[in-house]
Amino acid sequence: MSGANTPSCDVLVIGAGPAGSACAQMLARAGLDVLLCDRHEFPRDKVCGDGLIPDAHRALARLGLADAVLARAARTGRLDCFAPRGGRLAVPAQLAVLPRRELDEMLRQAAMAAGARWQAPLRLEALLEGADGRVRGARLREKGEAVRDVRARWTVLATGADAGSLEAAGMCERRAPSGMALRGYAHRSDMAAQIGGLQVVWHKALRGGYGWIFPAGGGRFNIGVGYLHRQGRERDRQGAPNLRELLATFGKVHEPARALLQDGAAPLDQLKGAPLRCSLGGARKSRPGLLVVGEAAGSTYLFTGEGIGKAMESGMAAAQAIVQAGSAAGGDAEVRAAYEAELALLKPRFAAYEVANRFNEYPWMVDLVAWRARRSPALLARLAGVLDETQDPSAFVSAPGLLRLLLQMR
Ligand SMILES: Cc1cc2nc3c(=O)[nH]c(=O)nc-3n(C[C@H](O)[C@H](O)[C@H](O)COP(=O)(O)OP(=O)(O)OC[C@H]3O[C@@H](n4cnc5c(N)ncnc54)[C@H](O)[C@@H]3O)c2cc1C
Known part of the structure; x- marks a missing residue:
């Protein structure tokens, strides 16, 4: 256990991914007493494509981190799209790749530099509720059997795509994820010049999903496949493919993927899969004393599986609601309404990505x-x-x- 023993705080933020750390930083900057915790000690790995699209760049700028992150990331100015019948398209964009182990640690450090306190490992066990049912903090489990109760005026749930955490908080509306994705890292310095942009590949053999190769710099590549369920079909897991087989198929239909996956001199490491929760669905967004942010609130885009930027945005929106609507006379209803109104503004964009998921189909x-x-x-x-x-x-x-x-x- 690291950090000071803290029985209470203004805001308890559970989960230190992009959503939780962005939220904690904004709250601490506003002078609130914030405790940020995670079930893992940091730095920790997070299964991801590591791609930073423009919304992530903007969110990082708001957090004062854009320059520092871009100085360490592999940057590129284009998204290279590969279509099944030979169509190719290079879309210009501000893009970058930085492994999440580094990115999330930078975000967490920035929250601490702003004044947030940090404790890990601490795993959410249950919420603490008052007699009126309002959330008043959480019961957290340390390594081993020890549990501690942390009292808080507000609790922010930023636990990502883990349905168990949503259930522990009583906020889960759908356990099944919106999709699954699998990634590994390959090393081929001789291919660094060949793959300049972020590659996304659609093919009928990958139908329902897509493959990607994201250059992480120094001849290292994040390579993976994702599969997104059709809207309303999240419960229907029958049709979902085996992702390891899908990755092997990716290697058969896209030559650079074959070179990265099959060359014994550059073995694939850290091949890991993880769920995605998308379209702002699958969970309640708030209840008295609690706000749900990031992928726990479904803040990842269906179709592309991108979610780092929107996770940070939602974390910052929650912080803003607590600071502004919660100040002076503002109570639970005002804070919840302010936060949910910000999420509602994003809904049309998420809805469009849901429709765009037919490009994967x-x-x-x-x-x-x-x-x-x-x-x-x-x-x-x-x-x-x-x-x-x-x-x-x-x-x-x-x-x-x-x-x-x-x-x-x-
Ligand atoms: C294979 C794959 C590839 C992806 N590629 C991209 C990409 O290239 N670009 C992109 O923008 N997005 C990508 N995404 C989506 C992106 O990973 C998520 O949108 C993003 O991580 C969501 O951030 P978050 O802070 O909400 O959650 P997370 O980053 O998942 O952070 C949640 C944190 O909560 C902690 N936690 C969970 N449960 C508990 C608990 N009970 N108690 C305490 N702590 C807990 C976890 O340890 C974790 O640190 C990808 C996802 C996958 C699976």
């Missing part, structure tokens, strides 16, 4: 988009706008949007 559609965008600089610019969130994605994924795509000549 019908990968030939990616060929169509690639073919059109290569002939239309305006369309390519709009796609780049979707990625950096200056363009409404629903303009692409709606039926009229797709029709315009077909007809638009410039």
